[in-house]
Amino acid sequence: MDKNVITGSEALLRTLIAEGVDTIFGYPGGQVIPLYDCLYDYSDRLKHILARHEQGATHAAQGYARVSGKTGVVLVTSGPGATNTITGIADAMMDSTPIVVISGQVPSPLLGSDAFQEIDVIGIAQPITKWAYQIRKPEEIAWAVSRAFYIASTGRPGPVVIDFAKDAQIGLVDYVYEKVSRIRSYQPVPEADAEQIKTAARLINEAEKPFALVGQGVILGGAEKELLAFLEKADIPAAATMLGLSAMPSDYRLNKGMLGMHGNVGPNRKTNDCDVLIAIGMRFDDRVTGNLQAYARQAKIIHFDIDLSEIGKNVPVDVSVWGDAKETLPAVTRLLNPATHTEWTGSFAADEQEEYEKVVEKEIHPEGNRPLQMGEVVRKVSDAAESDAILVTDVGQNQMMAVRYFRYNHTRSVVTSGGLGTMGFGLPAAIGAKEGAPDRIVCLFTGDGGLQMTLQELGTIMQEKLDIKIIVLNNNYLGMVRQWQELFFDKRYSATTMANPDFAAIARAYGIRSRKVAKREELDEAIAEMFNSSGAFMLVAEVETHGMVYPMVPAGAAITHIIMGKS
Amino acid sequence: MNTKQLYTVIIFSENTVGLLNQITIIFTRRQLNIETLSVSPSAIQGVHKFTITTFAEKDMIDKVVKQIDKRVDILKAYYNTDEDLVHQEIALYKVSAELFMKLKGVEELIRKYNARVLEVNEDCIVLEKSGHYEETQALFLELSRSIGVLQFIRSGRIAITKSKVERLSDMLSAMEKKIQANQ
Numbered sequence: 179m180d181k182n183v184i185t186g187s188e189a190l191l192r193t194l195i196a197e198g199v200d201t202i203f204g205y206p207g208g209q210v211i212p213l214y215d216c217l218y219d220y221s222d223r224l225k226h227i228l229a230r231h232e233q234g235a236t237h238a239a240q241g242y243a244r245v246s247g248k249t250g251v252v253l254v255t256s257g258p259g260a261t262n263t264i265t266g267i268a269d270a271m272m273d274s275t276p277i278v279v280i281s282g283q284v285p286s287p288l289l290g291s292d293a294f295q296e297i298d299v300i301g302i303a304q305p306i307t308k309w310a311y312q313i314r315k316p317e318e319i320a321w322a323v324s325r326a327f328y329i330a331s332t333g334r335p336g337p338v339v340i341d342f343a344k345d346a347q348i349g350l351v352d353y354v355y356e357k358v359s360r361i362r363s364y365q366p367v368p369e370a371d372a373e374q375i376k377t378a379a380r381l382i383n384e385a386e387k388p389f390a391l392v393g394q395g396v397i398l399g400g401a402e403k404e405l406l407a408f409l410e411k412a413d414i415p416a417a418a419t420m421l422g423l424s425a426m427p428s429d430y431r432l433n434k435g436m437l438g439m440h441g442n443v444g445p446n447r448k449t450n451d452c453d454v455l456i457a458i459g460m461r462f463d464d465r466v467t468g469n470l471q472a473y474a475r476q477a478k479i480i481h482f483d484i485d486l487s488e489i490g491k492n493v494p495v496d497v498s499v500w501g502d503a504k505e506t507l508p509a510v511t512r513l514l515n516p517a518t519h520t521e522w523t524g525s526f527a528a529d530e531q532e533e534y535e536k537v538v539e540k541e542i543h544p545e546g547n548r549p550l551q552m553g554e555v556v557r558k559v560s561d562a563a564e565s566d567a568i569l570v571t572d573v574g575q576n577q578m579m580a581v582r583y584f585r586y587n588h589t590r591s592v593v594t595s596g597g598l599g600t601m602g603f604g605l606p607a608a609i610g611a612k613e614g615a616p617d618r619i620v621c622l623f624t625g626d627g628g629l630q631m632t633l634q635e636l637g638t639i640m641q642e643k644l645d646i647k648i649i650v651l652n653n654n655y656l657g658m659v660r661q662w663q664e665l666f667f668d669k670r671y672s673a674t675t676m677a678n679p680d681f682a683a684i685a686r687a688y689g690i691r692s693r694k695v696a697k698r699e700e701l702d703e704a705i706a707e708m709f710n711s712s713g714a715f716m717l718v719a720e721v722e723t724h725g726m727v728y729p730m731v732p733a734g735a736a737i738t739h740i741i742m743g744k745s
Numbered sequence: 746m747n748t749k750q751l752y753t754v755i756i757f758s759e760n761t762v763g764l765l766n767q768i769t770i771i772f773t774r775r776q777l778n779i780e781t782l783s784v785s786p787s788a789i790q791g792v793h794k795f796t797i798t799t800f801a802e803k804d805m806i807d808k809v810v811k812q813i814d815k816r817v818d819i820l821k822a823y824y825n826t827d828e829d830l831v832h833q834e835i836a837l838y839k840v841s842a843e844l845f846m847k848l849k850g851v852e853e854l855i856r857k858y859n860a861r862v863l864e865v866n867e868d869c870i871v872l873e874k875s876g877h878y879e880e881t882q883a884l885f886l887e888l889s890r891s892i893g894v895l896q897f898i899r900s901g902r903i904a905i906t907k908s909k910v911e912r913l914s915d916m917l918s919a920m921e922k923k924i925q926a927n928q
């Protein structure tokens with residue numbers, strides 16, 4: 179037989195390899211058994227990581243993609259296997275993460291008949307994917323799979339679903355790889371408009387108080403250097419959205435911190451004080467803007483984005499710079515006059531000082547008799563890792579404390595669920611992050627609630643012998659919800675207390691070293707033990723049960739309406 | 746700016762399975778009702794054309810159309826108001842043959858409305874009229890009042906822009922040029 183006449187399963191695997199894939203996160207089942215059988219022969223070229231739940235596989239692929247810049251790949255069976263991936267797909271859509279999810283499907287003659295484990299994956303996935311396609315014939319594989327990678331990874335990245343009918347996995351095809359690098363209905367990178375570039379540069383040149391908002395678009399576009407050159411030339415202070423964190427090093431002089439609901443005071447206040455607001459690769463999420471009616475009304479707004487539908491979606495803009503930040507930023511920078519805004523950039527210091535006194539100091543240097551605070555644990559871990567680690571978080575207070583107090587030297591150092599706010603994201607995403615960046619330290623901060631949503635992935639860590647440092651910030655509460663109940667619902671703690679297991683014992687059951695820490699005096703040593711032990715480690719920090727994340731802008735309030743603490 | 750008006754959204758797409766769903770979910774998420782919908786192959790082979798009308802605010806239609814245009818299999822999406830368009834709907838009316846024959850001034854009626862008789866049989870007569878909504882509706886009301894309408898159906902709007910060329914052909918030819926330049 180001609181060696182190019184192969185099964186659909188093999189054609190799929192060969193296409194993955196041709197697309198540069200070497201790692202797959204997955205879980206087998208009836209409608210992908212032929213594919214897994216074929217994978218057996220390809221195990222030297224394709225590493226398969228067996229998650230413990232398909233949601234875990236999907237978040238792992240996200241973590242992998244976020245740290246490596248490569249497209250994460252997920253392989254699952256039909257029906258429940260596919261539906262279990264939905265949360266991860268939706269998360270990837272919201273946070274622009276390139277993943278390709280391949281789900282098995284019943285043989286094509288059975289489609290539409292409610293066959294065993296048949297589900298309309300395309301119908302379910304369409305609203306939460308960049309593209310979703312069903313392969314019914316082996317001849318479609320080369321084209322569809324390459325197209326999937328092209329779509330997932332280009333332009334504004336996102337998730338793609340390939341639903342792969344079982345008969346197409348078994349059927350034979352005369353296979354030739356065809357690289358897709360163009361789709362006539364899809365323009366991933368628009369050509370920048372010279373006029374808009376000029377107008378943007380002119381506005382910035384005329385600005386006395388320019389302020390830049392840095393989003394994940396800078397990281398996705400690999401435009402970190404271009405960003406710094408831009409900020410430097412015109413001396414523009416900047417702040418990052420949560421997903422934009424680590425695009426600039428934490429200690430960079432023009433980096434003024436994080437925006438949004440639990441962001442830094444300076445950046446939020448200055449949003450309503452600057453004269454030109456320059457948004458770069460961010461989408462004015464409501465957690466960043468607060469009440470839009472009271473958002474940056476005084477400023478001229480320039481919006482750099484690759485996605486035209488984001489420009490003007492939430493905030494009306496004066497200048498739209500539609501394009502890839504890696505091209506548009508330098509184009510604008512070339513037209514900028516070197517400038518200094520010493521007084522303006524210096525004016526953030528007072529806000530920073532105020533935040534330090536009212537919030538930060540209490541959080542990272544609490545008085546001796548207080549229980550452990552989340553912030554102090556985070557900062558100590560960050561310092562022990564010398565700001566070089568990758569931070570992965572779950573969702574809730576632990577997340578906000580982690581992103582507020584962790585520090586970064588390198589780009590692609592924050593993996594967190596932004597747009598969807600998915601509890602249970604952290605543990606599996608950390609697995610993917612470690613796979614995607616095996617040489618870097620990976621620190622996961624998670625809550626007692628979120629950890630238990632995907633806890634079973636400890637099994638994956640055990641099996642793959644992954645060196646992940648897991649820090650559980652255990653407050654025995656669904657803390658972030660409890661915080662809202664304390665502030666806005668009269669302390670009626672409806673369904674937020676949690677009776678928790680002994681997390682350290684659970685870790686040990688999975689062969690993961692662990693330690694509980696409740697005393698401040700033991701914290702340094704416990705962290706040292708964590709970093710000194712090779713392999714995975716779980717540090718369970720018993721933190722204050724009623725801890726609060728401040729500053730806080732209440733949902734729907736003006737971004738300058740900042741609660742600094744208990745009054 | 747906050748008043749709703751009727752927009753005609755014109756979409757050119759690849760002819761792939763499931764596209765209509767991709768488009769309608771974008772309307773649904775923004776709570777926009779689709780008033781009329783018509784889908785057919787366009788003048789360009791392999792390209793489908795959707796014509797959708799909806800009441801919306803300008804700001805909203807702008808955002809929705811951008812979100813549609815962004816979908817991978819959509820070639821081009823844009824919107825117009827009635828001033829920019831020549832548009833028609835087609836309506837069919839089934840009436841009782843007996844009553845219709847007895848009706849006085851049938852010929853004037855048909856002429857006045859510029860209607861056509863499509864089918865005549867013992868039981869019923871089927872009339873056809875194309876025009877704007879108000880026009881097809883007017884005939885419907887008149888027939889309803891006089892002899893009653895047994896069945897009535899109206900198509901979705903089809904429309905053509907008054908400007909010289911379809912924007913899609915411009916776009917496609919620009920794209921072809923770019924590809925050739927890159928080769």
Ligand SMILES: Cc1ncc(C[n+]2csc(CCOP(=O)(O)OP(=O)(O)O)c2C)c(N)n1
Pocket residue numbers: 572573574575576577599600601602624625626627628629651653655656657658659
């Ligand atoms: C899947 C999911 N369900 C519910 C929520 C709502 N939610 C947001 S934060 C939070 C509490 C998280 O508790 P925990 O994991 O213990 O973290 P903490 O806030 O205490 O640090 C909840 C329930 C969510 N974001 N995701």
Ligand SMILES: [Mg+2]
Pocket residue numbers: 625626627651652653654655656657
């Ligand atoms: Mg908790």
